[in-house]
Amino acid sequence: xxxxxxxxxxxxxxxxxxxxxxxxxxxxxxxxxxxxxxxxxxxxxxxxxxxxxxxxxxxxxxxxxxxxxxxxxxxxxxxxxxxxxxxxxxxxxxxxxxxxxxxxxxxxxxxxxxxxxxxxxxxxxxxxxxxxxxxxxxxxxxxxxxxxxxxxxxxxxxxxxxxxxxxxxxxxxxxxxxxxxxxxxxxxxxxxxxxxxxxxxxxxxxxxxxxxxxxxxxxxxxxxxxxxxxxxxxxxxxxxxxxxxxxxxxxxxxxxxxxxxxxxxxxxxxx
DNA sequence: TAGCTTGTTAGTTA
DNA sequence: ATAACTAACAAGCT
Numbered sequence: 001x002x003x004x005x006x007x008x009x010x011x012x013x014x015x016x017x018x019x020x021x022x023x024x025x026x027x028x029x030x031x032x033x034x035x036x037x038x039x040x041x042x043x044x045x046x047x048x049x050x051x052x053x054x055x056x057x058x059x060x061x062x063x064x065x066x067x068x069x070x071x072x073x074x075x076x077x078x079x080x081x082x083x084x085x086x087x088x089x090x091x092x093x094x095x096x097x098x099x100x101x102x103x104x105x106x107x108x109x110x111x112x113x114x115x116x117x118x119x120x121x122x123x124x125x126x127x128x129x130x131x132x133x134x135x136x137x138x139x140x141x142x143x144x145x146x147x148x149x150x151x152x153x154x155x156x157x158x159x160x161x162x163x164x165x166x167x168x169x170x171x172x173x174x175x176x177x178x179x180x181x182x183x184x185x186x187x188x189x190x191x192x193x194x195x196x197x198x199x200x201x202x203x204x205x206x207x208x209x210x211x212x213x214x215x216x217x218x219x220x221x222x223x224x225x226x227x228x229x230x231x232x233x234x235x236x237x238x239x240x241x242x243x244x245x246x247x248x249x250x251x252x253x254x255x256x257x258x259x260x261x262x263x264x265x266x267x268x269x270x271x
Numbered sequence: 272t273a274g275c276t277t278g279t280t281a282g283t284t285a
Numbered sequence: 286a287t288a289a290c291t292a293a294c295a296a297g298c299t
Binding site for chain 3: 112150152
């Protein structure tokens with residue numbers, strides 16, 4: 001589920017656990033997960049310490065005391081877990097950063113869509129990958145420009161990381177719901193009011209999600225996300241409801257751009 | 272069980 | 286050349 005709020009939560013977790021400890025070893029179960037060859041990765045990082053972090057969209061960058069930059073992308077199912085005893089090694093922790101302190105950071109990737117590697121620099125990486133400013137940093141002007149220059153359904157345009165960075169399939173549905181915009185509105189036909197609502201809703205949804213450490217079950221009841229079907233604990237399941245918060249109709253779902261899309265046919269009408 | 276899945280990108284088409 | 290769209294990627298879950 002790693003959209004922007006998860007990655008921000010991982011970033012804070014990493015900062016709280018992994019800084020300033022010499023790296024003793026790196027264990028890689030499957031080298032396909034690396035974007036840097038294994039020898040270079042270990043030769044560069046062993047003996048160094050992590051000193052600070054930066055997040056842009058769904059990308060986490062970690063700086064070391066030796067001037068290197070490590071990049072992590074969490075794909076669809078990535079996670080981090082810091083632990084001590086090797087008996088506690090989490091399931092699917094396919095890359096381990098083993099610190100001299102005896103603690104370990106597990107990079108968890110059940111479906112192997114995740115990636116780790118060294119990058120030359122954050123700005124160069126973002127430019128090469130055509131990643132737009134972070135969804136919490138982008139200006140209304142730049143967002144407006146990036147939306148209007150495209151001619152497609154607004155949902156896939158917002159999912160495109162070159163429009164704005166950090167929005168994934170669940171957040172985009174929530175943003176469009178809060179902004180009261182149908183996911184199949186054409187991006188180049190949105191007026192200033194509508195784009196303004198997308199801009200505000202993006203910040204509101206992301207800030208709320210980060211506050212709750214991306215724990216969707218705890219989101220406010222007027223969020224559309226409670227209509228989604230997902231794997232939750234029985235506690236969270238009790239908060240799930242298919243009725244739109246507007247209380248007029250049930251939410252519906254369809255495919256937009258090949259992705260499952262939830263929306264309220266009453267609140268989000270095609271114009 | 273066969274079909275679904277949160278992200279990204281190579282490949283195809285226009 | 287560029288933009289839009291689709292399918293594929295890997296593996297786990299139901």
